[in-house]
Amino acid sequence: MATLRDIRKRIRSVENIKQITRAMEMVAAARLRKAQAKAEQAQPYAAKMRQILENLATASSEFTHPLYQQREVKKTGLVVIAADRGLCGSYNTNLFQITDRFLKERGPDKVELIVVGRKGVDYYRRRKWTIKKRVPEWGGKITFQQTKNLTHELVDWFITGELDEIWLVYTHFISIPSRKVVLEKFLKIEKPKTEEKQVFTDYIFEPDPAEIYAEILPRYCVTKMQTVLAEAYASELAARMISMGAATQNAEEMIENLTLVRNKVRQAAITKEMLEITSGAEALK
Numbered sequence: 001m002a003t004l005r006d007i008r009k010r011i012r013s014v015e016n017i018k019q020i021t022r023a024m025e026m027v028a029a030a031r032l033r034k035a036q037a038k039a040e041q042a043q044p045y046a047a048k049m050r051q052i053l054e055n056l057a058t059a060s061s062e063f064t065h066p067l068y069q070q071r072e073v074k075k076t077g078l079v080v081i082a083a084d085r086g087l088c089g090s091y092n093t094n095l096f097q098i099t100d101r102f103l104k105e106r107g108p109d110k111v112e113l114i115v116v117g118r119k120g121v122d123y124y125r126r127r128k129w130t131i132k133k134r135v136p137e138w139g140g141k142i143t144f145q146q147t148k149n150l151t152h153e154l155v156d157w158f159i160t161g162e163l164d165e166i167w168l169v170y171t172h173f174i175s176i177p178s179r180k181v182v183l184e185k186f187l188k189i190e191k192p193k194t195e196e197k198q199v200f201t202d203y204i205f206e207p208d209p210a211e212i213y214a215e216i217l218p219r220y221c222v223t224k225m226q227t228v229l230a231e232a233y234a235s236e237l238a239a240r241m242i243s244m245g246a247a248t249q250n251a252e253e254m255i256e257n258l259t260l261v262r263n264k265v266r267q268a269a270i271t272k273e274m275l276e277i278t279s280g281a282e283a284l285k
Helices: 004-059 091-106 118-126 144-159 209-284
Strands: 076-081 111-116 131-135 165-173 179-187
Touching (some): 076 118, 076 209, 091 111, 091 118, 091 165, 091 179, 111 118, 118 131, 131 144, 144 165, 144 179
Parallel strands (some): 076 111, 111 131
Antiparallel strands (some): 165 179
């Protein structure tokens, strides 16, 4: 059995861990409010941009844009949006499971990774996958200009033919206890099927469709990327808050159990000393 000193050291150690986990839970909760609001505000804007594109594509079916270009897929780009830090439960593990399944289906020679987040960079660097671009230490603090630059790089790689298609894998934020890993195509942009959408024939384009597409499509891509990053960061904070809350509760239970053990050991030691004193007194008679 452990000594009383060892048990006291364990209790102090668990109490220190409890303080850390509680602090991390509170920090994640404070940051989550702002991140959640940002993610929820971005979703309707991205959906409306998508609706505008669908209406334009339906009304001007004779016009095509490079971002709608369909070609043989020889090289695929996969944007993996992971976390910068751990201690967020199964957040990164679930993301990597979906990503690994996609990579296994495509093969190592046909996929290049664009990894956002230090955990993702470390994970795929050890597995010798081709990483085309790394964005470590983003931590939800990536600026609009940085998001815009990253999106323009992805668009340029697609238009120039360096990548024939680009996919996104990230964690979609539903609510604080609910999240879902999403794998979806970013480029090429899919046109809506004509039988699923009403064909509008009364559109008058001013200026011409080429100029409209040249202005709206890059904006849509930036908006989509900004929305995805906001959702991923909100999901990370929610996962960390829940994980640290569970860790704090486990620490409290462990402290309670160790306190009971400490009391039993102390009581046994006191009883033993009393027996020794009694035995010594009886021996002196």
